[in-house]
Amino acid sequence: MVSNTGGGYSFHKDPQNRRVTRYRYNNIPMDRPGRYIYIRNKDTGEYWNPGYQPVQKKLDNYSCRHGLGYTVLTGEYQGVIGEVTYFVPDDKNFELWLVKVSNTRSIKQNLQVFAYSEFCFWDAIMDQQNVDWVQQINQGRFNDGIITWHPHHISDNAAFFATGERVSSFDTNLETFIGKYRSESNPIAVEQGGCSNSISYRTNGVGAFCIDCDLGPNEERELVFVLGFAEERSEIKNDIKEYLLPENAKAAFGRLQSSWVNYISKLSVETPDEDMNLFVNIWNQYQCKTTFNWSRFVSMYQLGLGRGMGIRDSAQDTLGVMHTIPEEAKELIIKLLKCQYTDGRAYHLFFPLTGEGGQGDAPVKKFDWYSDDHLWLILAVNAYIKETGDFDFLNMEVPYNDKITSQTVMEHLDKALEFTNNNRGPHNIALAGRADWNDTLNLDTGKGVAESVFTSMLYCRALLEMIEILEFLKKTDMIEKYTNMYEDMKKAINDTCWDGEWYKRAFDDNSQPLGSKENKFGKIFINSQSWAVLSKVAENGREVQSLESVEKYLNSKYGIVTMYPAYTEHDTTKGGVTTYPPGAKENGGIFLHTNPWVMISEVMLGNGDKAYMYYNQILPGKRNDDAELYEVEPYVYCQNILGKEHPQFGIGRNSWLSGTAAWNMVASSQYILGIRANYDSLTVDPCIPSSWKGFKATRVFRGATYNIEVQNPNRVCTGVAKVIVDGVETEKIPVFETGTEHNVVVVMK
Ligand code: GLC
Numbered sequence: 001m002v003s004n005t006g007g008g009y010s011f012h013k014d015p016q017n018r019r020v021t022r023y024r025y026n027n028i029p030m031d032r033p034g035r036y037i038y039i040r041n042k043d044t045g046e047y048w049n050p051g052y053q054p055v056q057k058k059l060d061n062y063s064c065r066h067g068l069g070y071t072v073l074t075g076e077y078q079g080v081i082g083e084v085t086y087f088v089p090d091d092k093n094f095e096l097w098l099v100k101v102s103n104t105r106s107i108k109q110n111l112q113v114f115a116y117s118e119f120c121f122w123d124a125i126m127d128q129q130n131v132d133w134v135q136q137i138n139q140g141r142f143n144d145g146i147i148t149w150h151p152h153h154i155s156d157n158a159a160f161f162a163t164g165e166r167v168s169s170f171d172t173n174l175e176t177f178i179g180k181y182r183s184e185s186n187p188i189a190v191e192q193g194g195c196s197n198s199i200s201y202r203t204n205g206v207g208a209f210c211i212d213c214d215l216g217p218n219e220e221r222e223l224v225f226v227l228g229f230a231e232e233r234s235e236i237k238n239d240i241k242e243y244l245l246p247e248n249a250k251a252a253f254g255r256l257q258s259s260w261v262n263y264i265s266k267l268s269v270e271t272p273d274e275d276m277n278l279f280v281n282i283w284n285q286y287q288c289k290t291t292f293n294w295s296r297f298v299s300m301y302q303l304g305l306g307r308g309m310g311i312r313d314s315a316q317d318t319l320g321v322m323h324t325i326p327e328e329a330k331e332l333i334i335k336l337l338k339c340q341y342t343d344g345r346a347y348h349l350f351f352p353l354t355g356e357g358g359q360g361d362a363p364v365k366k367f368d369w370y371s372d373d374h375l376w377l378i379l380a381v382n383a384y385i386k387e388t389g390d391f392d393f394l395n396m397e398v399p400y401n402d403k404i405t406s407q408t409v410m411e412h413l414d415k416a417l418e419f420t421n422n423n424r425g426p427h428n429i430a431l432a433g434r435a436d437w438n439d440t441l442n443l444d445t446g447k448g449v450a451e452s453v454f455t456s457m458l459y460c461r462a463l464l465e466m467i468e469i470l471e472f473l474k475k476t477d478m479i480e481k482y483t484n485m486y487e488d489m490k491k492a493i494n495d496t497c498w499d500g501e502w503y504k505r506a507f508d509d510n511s512q513p514l515g516s517k518e519n520k521f522g523k524i525f526i527n528s529q530s531w532a533v534l535s536k537v538a539e540n541g542r543e544v545q546s547l548e549s550v551e552k553y554l555n556s557k558y559g560i561v562t563m564y565p566a567y568t569e570h571d572t573t574k575g576g577v578t579t580y581p582p583g584a585k586e587n588g589g590i591f592l593h594t595n596p597w598v599m600i601s602e603v604m605l606g607n608g609d610k611a612y613m614y615y616n617q618i619l620p621g622k623r624n625d626d627a628e629l630y631e632v633e634p635y636v637y638c639q640n641i642l643g644k645e646h647p648q649f650g651i652g653r654n655s656w657l658s659g660t661a662a663w664n665m666v667a668s669s670q671y672i673l674g675i676r677a678n679y680d681s682l683t684v685d686p687c688i689p690s691s692w693k694g695f696k697a698t699r700v701f702r703g704a705t706y707n708i709e710v711q712n713p714n715r716v717c718t719g720v721a722k723v724i725v726d727g728v729e730t731e732k733i734p735v736f737e738t739g740t741e742h743n744v745v746v747v748m749k
Contacts, residue, residue, distance in 0.1 A: 007031035012229035014353035015304025050075035050082030089252035094228025140172025140200030161207025164244025288320030315376035320662030344419030366448030442575025533601035583646025608717030703738025
């Protein structure tokens with residue numbers, strides 16, 4: 001992770017157990033430490049950083065560019081330009097800092113370059129908890145351009161910082177480099193113009209190099225630094241050797257760019273909306289890879305400590321990358337299936353390094369499970385099969401979390417459905433457990449009768465998806481079983497959860513409703529409206545009315561809030577949601593993850609203008625001119641925006657790791673633009689704004705390339721009049737041979 005001024009930290013595979021560098025959360029001064037390059041003028045003694053921090057010298061120029069998998073910081077001071085490119089090459093266990101220093105003046109400038117990174121003990125929790133032990137055991141060494149940092153008792157592993165340049169001096173001890181009562185802003189080593197060659201036998205570690213860098217008139221020089229983690233200390237030299245040369249580092253950078261271009265090349269669109277194009281083609285896809293990799297575990301907001309990767313989160317994250325890396329998605333789905341108990345429910349989370357499962361934070365009363373986790377697996381598996389046609393996956397044996405019992409994927413999914421079916425409450429709908437998608441609705445107080453309307457709807461959606469697969473496979477008996485389960489739940493929901501203008505959200509442990517006009521707070525919730533449509537539970541006008549109520553009571557100019565009115569006081573019968581101030585997070589905030597569900601629902605009802613309106617109002621790119629209020633990055637979705645009941649309405653919080661990424665990818669590409677993978681075909685069924693003349697798209701599906709042109713001569717939102725594939729009108733857009741290219745014209749009604 002790299003901030004716009006070089007702040008941030010590194011880890012290897014697991015941010016909790018393999019932390020390489022430290023980061024001081026909630027620190028003042030903020031955003032420290034980081035990966036710093038100091039440039040010092042030997043004649044004047046002045047020093048500065050290309051990324052502004054931590055010296056904060058007023059630079060003549062500064063820029064930060066975050067690209068796909070890399071960050072470039074550039075600063076200019078007194079005729080010297082310093083540029084640092086940070087990236088991880090070729091899936092290696094290290095990162096490269098490619099530094100370029102240019103003298104733009106026609107006189108010689110005598111310079112030094114210092115490179116700096118502060119090490120962490122691997123176990124990032126222990127690093128904070130047991131300062132005595134950690135500081136006694138850590139050891140820093142220097143040998144042949146490589147600084148290693150490792151605990152005394154673990155002989156082979158090491159974090160390291162290395163360079164191929166001639167090292168004038170180095171430090172491995174943090175206190176020696178910084179000096180007493182100083183900070184990263186004025187390290188004694190930089191001030192004095194040289195490190196002390198300190199070997200650290202205890203305390204805190206640093207990787208610090210001083211390199212002489214005198215530059216003649218208009219001369220420039222490139223230097224490479226490598227920061228990483230090694231299982232075997234003895235192998236570091238070999239591993240990094242090739243990358244120490246600037247031309248090789250640059251070649252690796254080229255490969256990195258190609259691999260990202262390849263990743264985003266499976267889908268690209270050309271719509272009348274430039275921001276939408278940027279998101280669908282690049283940034284939304286990029287964010288989806290990040291959430292796929294890290295779920296909600298590690299970002300500048302999620303600290304990578306304790307929490308692990310969420311089962312429900314990761315299952316949903318696979319939906320955002322399915323069109324481009326389905327095989328990787330399959331690997332993750334298998335890991336998630338391994339987190340299932342033999343009764344069908346699942347762990348709440350797992351840790352990537354060890355694969356171990358965990359329980360999450362919601363209080364355990366009568367139940368120790370979340371009611372929804374296991375059900376998301378069905379959506380993920382179905383999406384995978386549609387993308388790949390790999391029905392065999394259903395027959396693959398996967399162990400449960402007891403590591404003894406193995407069953408086929410199909411049986412895992414059946415167990416998941418059975419678990420919900422077997423755990424129903426007084427209204428015959430799904431028990432709420434510790435929580436559902438909304439982690440903060442903790443309704444179980446020990447009686448064990450609280451129920452979730454949302455989980456019941458998700459269960460219905462999962463059943464529909466299962467039936468869809470089985471219909472394709474023509475498995476009649478199972479279709480009948482699941483159809484009965486579906487109808488049974490649908491009836492229960494419609495009989496007991498309709499509130500007059502919308503669907504109720506839940507029943508607490510005293511069987512009191514949430515999301516009803518009878519409630520003082522939380523009269524209406526978003527999810528039981530969108531999922532009423534997604535699950536096709538709502539009919540006879542209820543589907544229309546539910547969505548109208550969403551717009552009427554929950555929408556705002558920055559997005560749709562989770563519920564209204566927000567709770568103003570703590571209420572133990574509702575749990576965590578009532579601990580947030582009104583308008584924050586799940587308590588009436590704009591929890592963005594829920595918004596694409598409304599977009600999809602609008603599409604399902606044929607309302608392209610509405611779906612696009614909802615898409616547009618939360619598109620980060622549209623907030624670019626509003627950055628002073630919005631605060632967070634305009635190129636990725638954040639998790640939440642403070643809602644209309646909050647005094648700071650409109651501020652975005654917790655960017656990057658959010659299910660918003662995957663679901664907006666799905667909502668925009670598969671529903672608004674309507675390009676959906678199917679078991680035996682590709683569907684193009686748009687539901688767009690009526691003002692659009694049409695759009696173009698390129699989609700790679702099972703290895704073949706489809707150049708799609710959608711024409712909307714009568715300016716409708718939805719409805720396809722004809723589909724022409726390679727000049728021939730057809731019903732279905734078929735699967736073609738890998739490597740072939742085809743033209744698809746879709747004419748709307
Ligand atoms: C967080 C959790 C996610 C949950 C959401 C709503 O993003 O990681 O699992 O669904 O909050 O509570």
